[in-house]
Every structure is written in structure tokens, then in C-alpha cells.
Amino acid sequence: MRRAVPSQEIESSSRRRAITGMALALTVGPALAQQPAPFPSRAITWVVPFPPGGAVDAVARIISVRMSQSIGQPVIVDNRAGSGGIIGSDVVAKAAPDGYTILINSTGLVVDKFFYPHVPYKSEQDFVPVVLAATVPSVLVVPSGSRFQDVAQLLAEARKSPGKLSFASAGMGTSIHLASSLFAARAEVELLHVPYKGSSPAVSDLLAGRVDMMIDSITSQRGSILSGRVRALAVTSPMRHPLLPNVPTLAEAANLAGFEVLSWYGVFAPKGTPPAIVQRLNSEINKAIAEPEVIEALRGLGIKTGGGSPAVLAELFKAEADRWQKLVVEHRLNVNQ
Secondary structure, eight states, rough: OOOOOOHHHHHHHHHHHHHHHHHHHHHHHHHHHHHHHHHHOEEEEEESOOOOOOOHHHHEEEEEEEHHHHHHHHHHHEEOGGGGGGHHHHHHSOOSSSEEEEEEOHHHHEEEEEEOTTTOOHHHHHHEEEEEEEEEEEEEEEEOOSSSOOOOHHHHHHHSSSSTTEEEEESSTTTHHHHHHHHHHTOOOOOOEEEEESSHHHHHHHHSSSSEEEEEHHHHHHHHHTSSEEEEEESSSSSOOTTTSSOOOHHHTOOOTOOOOOOEEHHHHHTTTHHHHHHHHHHHHHHHHSSHHHHHHHHHHTTOOOOOOOHHHHHHHHHHHHHHHHHHHHTTTSSSO
């Protein structure tokens, strides 16, 4: 025969269950609230520290579309141009290290400390390598009305009149400046550097014949070459480029064995970004640049996709720092330019 339970026992038991439930809610609730949302759970901002329309901008925009589709979140390209890439890079250096603000940059991130005394970040310390996105060779061009038909004629004039022939660049320490300076150093000629505040004004003066030459990315110059506004004299890759098969390499045109300059575009995150997030970004960008439509879109611009682990970009960064520091110091590129 079942014993009748007194109402006091029922009330006490209910009270104990309520207290236990409340205690669990107080302990489990905050623990659940502290769990971070899976990355990424919102839009990613991809900072391009240069104006729209250049090679680095094209790389970011093409990859970002495929990346957005893969992660299910927008990847927004944000152009923050100025000071040779320093302004945009500083935005990322000071951003929260959560993977939602990333940077794409090139040689300038390696050498800006050699040319600007007050860079607001330390590239080696304030950024985490994510992935090498792409590479592209450059091309030596002269205005269509130039008297120079090949590199040999240009060098003969440069040796005859040291410091007379000028080359344009997008600014001190940019890949255009460094490639042109390396060419002059290897050919043992003296050229006049004319820096501009970006590629657009430099190209405008080149087309107008106000400067004699420019070494710029194939991506930026291909349209002007095809339209006949500039004449391509040589490419900086070790082999002739498929988009310009009749244009020789600088190594063969100027008899400069081993001459090679490739612009590279690396993706970086702020210092302190968790390794798991860096790896996720690396994986997603690698996945994007392996897609046939991305490969073809970039190839049409003369750009070759990169890829690999963060360590690949870290090794390239170190090698480039050593290479360009040697050039800057030996040839005093940051003095009286």
C-alpha cells in the first residue's frame, strides 16, 4: 500500500529542485554566454592600402568574391590608400586581432622602415603572415613616342649622360622604385628617380613623355601596351611572359644574368590573431585561389596565384627584407631621392 506523501515534503522537494535548477542556470548560463561564435560569423574587411584599379586591388577583389561564397559571409575590400601603403597597413596593425580585419600588401611592408622615419608600426612584429596570395612580374616601358626601341639603346644613352634619363615610381620604397633601382644598379648606370604619390600620376606623366621610363606591373601596363600608348622593352621575370611573348626578359635584353623581380602580394592579420583563425583564413584563401575561375581571372591580368602555409609567406618576407635592405644600404636609395 503506497504511503501518502505529506504536503510539506512535496513543497520541500519542489523548492530543492527549483534551487538546484537556479544554481545550474547561474553556472551554465555564463559559461554558454562566454563561448565565442564560430569564425567567421560576420563580414570580414580586407584592407587594400592602395587606390582601386591596381594589381594588388585586383587580386583582393577577385579572391574575395570566391572567399565570400565559401565562408557564407561578406568579404569587403576597403581601399585605404596613402603614404606608400602605410596608412592602410596601420589600420590593420591597430585592428582587433580577431580575423575580421586583414591586410594585403607587398614589398612596401618590408622596406617602409628604410624610407620613412616615423612608420607607426613594426612590420616584423605587428603582423602575422597568413598566405602568399599571388605574384606578378613587371615590365620596363617607355612612352610610345620615345626614341628608345630596345634596352640596349636606353642603356647606351644612360651611360653617355649619367643621371639624365628619368624613371617614374609610385613613391619611395614601392616595388616600382626598388625594381628600377635594382635594374640601374645591375646595369651600372645612373638614372634619375621621380617619385609620385601613387601609380596613376606616375603613369600619366609617363604617357605624356615627361619621364623617360617606368618599371611597372604587367597588370597595370598591359592595357597601355596593347593600345600602343607605351612600348614594352623587357619583362622582369626569368622567362618571357605568355601575355607578352615577343618581349624579352631584362636578363637577356640587358645581359643581366639572373635578373628577376616579381611583385608579390601577401595577406597578413594583426599581431595576436589566434592560430586557429589564421589557419582558417589560410585555408579559405588557398581554397579560393585554387578555383579554376580565379586562376583564369588572375592569369588574364598577368598574375600567378600563390598559396601555401603561413610559413611560406614568412620565409619570403625575411628573404625580401634581406635583399632590399642590401640594395638600399649599398646604393643609398633613401638619401637625396
